[in-house]
Amino acid sequence: MARRGIRATVLAAVLTLVAGCSALPGLYGTPLPGGPDLGDRPFRVTASFTDVLDLVPQSSVKVADVPVGQVERIELAPDGRTAEVTLVVRGSVELPANAVARLRQSSVLGEKFVELGPPETAEPRGRLADGARIPVARTDRSTEVEEVLGALSLVLNGGGIGQLQQITRELNAALGGRETEIKNLLSGLDTFLGGLDRRRDEISRALDSVAELSGTLAARKDDIAGAIDDLAPGVEALAGQRRQLVRMLTALDSLAAVAVDTVRRGKDDLVADLRALEPILRRLDEAGARLPEAMEILLTFPFPDAALDAVRGDYLNLYLDYDARTAPDGGAG
Numbered sequence: 001m002a003r004r005g006i007r008a009t010v011l012a013a014v015l016t017l018v019a020g021c022s023a024l025p026g027l028y029g030t031p032l033p034g035g036p037d038l039g040d041r042p043f044r045v046t047a048s049f050t051d052v053l054d055l056v057p058q059s060s061v062k063v064a065d066v067p068v069g070q071v072e073r074i075e076l077a078p079d080g081r082t083a084e085v086t087l088v089v090r091g092s093v094e095l096p097a098n099a100v101a102r103l104r105q106s107s108v109l110g111e112k113f114v115e116l117g118p119p120e121t122a123e124p125r126g127r128l129a130d131g132a133r134i135p136v137a138r139t140d141r142s143t144e145v146e147e148v149l150g151a152l153s154l155v156l157n158g159g160g161i162g163q164l165q166q167i168t169r170e171l172n173a174a175l176g177g178r179e180t181e182i183k184n185l186l187s188g189l190d191t192f193l194g195g196l197d198r199r200r201d202e203i204s205r206a207l208d209s210v211a212e213l214s215g216t217l218a219a220r221k222d223d224i225a226g227a228i229d230d231l232a233p234g235v236e237a238l239a240g241q242r243r244q245l246v247r248m249l250t251a252l253d254s255l256a257a258v259a260v261d262t263v264r265r266g267k268d269d270l271v272a273d274l275r276a277l278e279p280i281l282r283r284l285d286e287a288g289a290r291l292p293e294a295m296e297i298l299l300t301f302p303f304p305d306a307a308l309d310a311v312r313g314d315y316l317n318l319y320l321d322y323d324a325r326t327a328p329d330g331g332a333g
Contacts, residue, residue: 036067041091043130060113097126103141
């Protein structure tokens with residue numbers, strides 16, 4: 001009887017252990033003591049992550065390192081490429097509608113948690129409410145210790161550390177004995193950068209002008225394309241007359257040579273003619289206002305315009321002596 005009692009007890013213990021193991025996934029939904037206070041009206045937010053690492057349900061949700069909620073559920077998104085994490089947050093928490101979510105770790109070997117906060121590169125707007133979604137563009141995760149150690153092992157095992165000696169040797173070979181040239185180069189580079197810094201306003205205005213020009217050209221791209229298409233026949237005609245154009249330019253070159261030679265040979269005569277014109281031009285300048293007055297009576301000589309007004313409607317006697325010896329044909333008259 002004692003043996004049968006022992007067997008029954010062991011069998012009951014095994015069945016209890018198996019039942020507990022089979023019900024293990026349901027333990028994630030069991031609230032743990034000492035969790036964050038969610039209040040009477042918590043709200044739920046879904047955040048999409050490209051990688052949730054080893055985040056598990058019941059993990060903490062914090063704002064400024066203060067627990068305000070917990071992770072309720074982690075599921076694979078319908079696209080099969082991201083993870084959707086459902087967060088339960090205390091109703092009194094105020095966050096902007098464009099809040100961000102980050103995966104953080106409490107310490108090097110500590111637990112993972114989700115940190116919520118306002119955006120750092122954008123202006124906060126609205127308020128985070130129940131049913132809100134935080135897309136992948138506004139989620140991030142911190143670097144894992146395993147990743148840091150893996151990168152360090154890559155560097156130490158045949159990475160950059162092993163090449164430092166060779167890099168140092170090549171630098172010494174390239175820079176050895178050229179200290180003065182390198183110093184002058186650095187000084188010139190410092191002067192060049194200083195000049196660029198002093199003219200940064202002009203450079204900025206030039207870039208703005210280039211951007212404005214680019215915008216204008218982009219707005220007129222149809223007109224420019226039409227003009228280029230219209231130029232095609234003219235370019236073809238010029239290409240067909242290339243030989244004639246070359247001969248014409250060659251002839252113009254010869255003509256220019258002849259013209260230069262002619263000017264050089266006639267330079268002295270041209271200078272003498274200009275000097276001969278100097279007295280005439282001086283006399284014309286001295287005449288000044290008298291020349292226009294003389295031009296006024298040239299066509300009415302010997303009567304000025306005032307004399308014509310004096311005899312209007314009447315006649316005027318004129319005595320004229322004519323010497324036939326001065327006739328243009330040289331006759332006796």
